[in-house]
Amino acid sequence: MRLLHTADWHVGKTLRGRSRADEHRAVLTDVVRVARERAVDTVVVAGDLFDSASPPPEAEAIVYRTLLDLADDGTRVFVVAGNHDNARRLEAVAPLLGGVGVHVVTTPRRPADGGVEVFETAAGECVALAALPFVSQRNIVRSDELMGADPDTHALDYAARLTHVVDVLVAALPEECVRIVLTHAFVEGGGLGGGERSAHTIFDYAVKAAAFPSSLHYVALGHLHRMQRMPAACPAWYCGAPLQLDFGEADEPRSVLVVDATAGRPASIEPVTVEGGRRLTTLRGTLEQLEAEQVGADDAWIRAVVRESPRIGLADDVRHILPNCVDVIVETEGPRRGPDGREVAARAGKSPHELFEAYLDETDSADPRVLGLFDELLDEVSGAT
Numbered sequence: 419m420r421l422l423h424t425a426d427w428h429v430g431k432t433l434r435g436r437s438r439a440d441e442h443r444a445v446l447t448d449v450v451r452v453a454r455e456r457a458v459d460t461v462v463v464a465g466d467l468f469d470s471a472s473p474p475p476e477a478e479a480i481v482y483r484t485l486l487d488l489a490d491d492g493t494r495v496f497v498v499a500g501n502h503d504n505a506r507r508l509e510a511v512a513p514l515l516g517g518v519g520v521h522v523v524t525t526p527r528r529p530a531d532g533g534v535e536v537f538e539t540a541a542g543e544c545v546a547l548a549a550l551p552f553v554s555q556r557n558i559v560r561s562d563e564l565m566g567a568d569p570d571t572h573a574l575d576y577a578a579r580l581t582h583v584v585d586v587l588v589a590a591l592p593e594e595c596v597r598i599v600l601t602h603a604f605v606e607g608g609g610l611g612g613g614e615r616s617a618h619t620i621f622d623y624a625v626k627a628a629a630f631p632s633s634l635h636y637v638a639l640g641h642l643h644r645m646q647r648m649p650a651a652c653p654a655w656y657c658g659a660p661l662q663l664d665f666g667e668a669d670e671p672r673s674v675l676v677v678d679a680t681a682g683r684p685a686s687i688e689p690v691t692v693e694g695g696r697r698l699t700t701l702r703g704t705l706e707q708l709e710a711e712q713v714g715a716d717d718a719w720i721r722a723v724v725r726e727s728p729r730i731g732l733a734d735d736v737r738h739i740l741p742n743c744v745d746v747i748v749e750t751e752g753p754r755r756g757p758d759g760r761e762v763a764a765r766a767g768k769s770p771h772e773l774f775e776a777y778l779d780e781t782d783s784a785d786p787r788v789l790g791l792f793d794e795l796l797d798e799v800s801g802a803t
Contacts, residue, residue: 464640465500
């Protein structure tokens with residue numbers, strides 16, 4: 419059987435207020451093209467279709483049109499919800515999508531209740547797929563108990579409980595089939611791309627790669643935006659985001675993974691580049707140097723690090739030189755210092771996470787658990803607006 423693995427679309431995401439809807443349309447159209455040209459039997463979307471829990475109508479139109487196009491020729495499409503997705507909103511449209519061959523799983527399910535799907539390809543290959551959406555800390559106990567865990571085992575941490583959920587799903591996959599797990603999770607040791615929510619990629623949310631046994635032919639992962647293979651006993655891959663979402667991802671390739679698998683043989687994985695999104699690039703220098711460096715960056719979103727003395731109107735001058743500039747950071751000579759004389763990190767262009775992290779450092783209060791809690795609260799506030 420042949421499978422196309424994609425994830426982390428984040429449709430609806432803006433870049434410093436600039437819409438990326440046209441880029442998402444273009445790159446997802448190219449994903450559909452790859453699926454058709456490679457004649458895949460199945461497409462799996464490993465979560466984070468949307469960038470927020472309350473996506474605008476335009477974002478919903480882009481996502482649902484893509485899913486319909488992927489299933490248009492009879493291809494089976496499987497989708498799990500990610501941590502950015504609103505599980506209830508996806509659940510509301512799941513019956514409609516299911517009618518055209520798009521299977522959506524938004525919450526953990528027992529194998530017999532939709533957690534495992536067994537089907538046959540046109541070539542007669544048996545495929546068994548276990549679908550596990552993102553599970554939050556607040557829902558992990560409930561999800562574990564759903565799979566038959568003893569409710570008195572409160573001492574188990576998130577990773578142990580999630581591993582048990584995976585074990586139950588994997589045990590239900592028939593041995594004679596190509597066995598696949600589709601999930602949105604943070605696997606320990608994975609490299610971040612830059613645009614992930616840090617609250618969901620540290621400490622309590624990490625599951626070990628050993629959770630995925632050698633009996634599996636393939637594990638389709640979503641959550642991390644960098645394409646990478648994880649050190650599991652079976653092929654376990656993050657396919658990466660098809661669009662560069664953050665300047666930390668500027669050097670990452672934009673691709674999907676095409677997987678060929680047959681029962682009894684190792685799967686083969688091929689990255690396939692997709693087109694359609696603008697690249698992200700960072701330019702540094704004085705105004706004169708920035709103007710010279712913009713050659714060749716006309717089609718890119720630009721972050722400018724300008725090395726000039728701070729003054730009113732400097733950012734406007736940079737944007738006049740670089741029309742596609744979405745972020746201006748002024749890099750002054752020498753460190754900025756607070757009233758007590760201590761060096762203070764520059765604030766321009768920093769995210770709330772980075773600002774709070776700098777505050778903790780400056781007050782000798784650095785604690786990853788506090789930073790993680792801050793990110794959790796920030797996510798809740800962002801999702802409610």
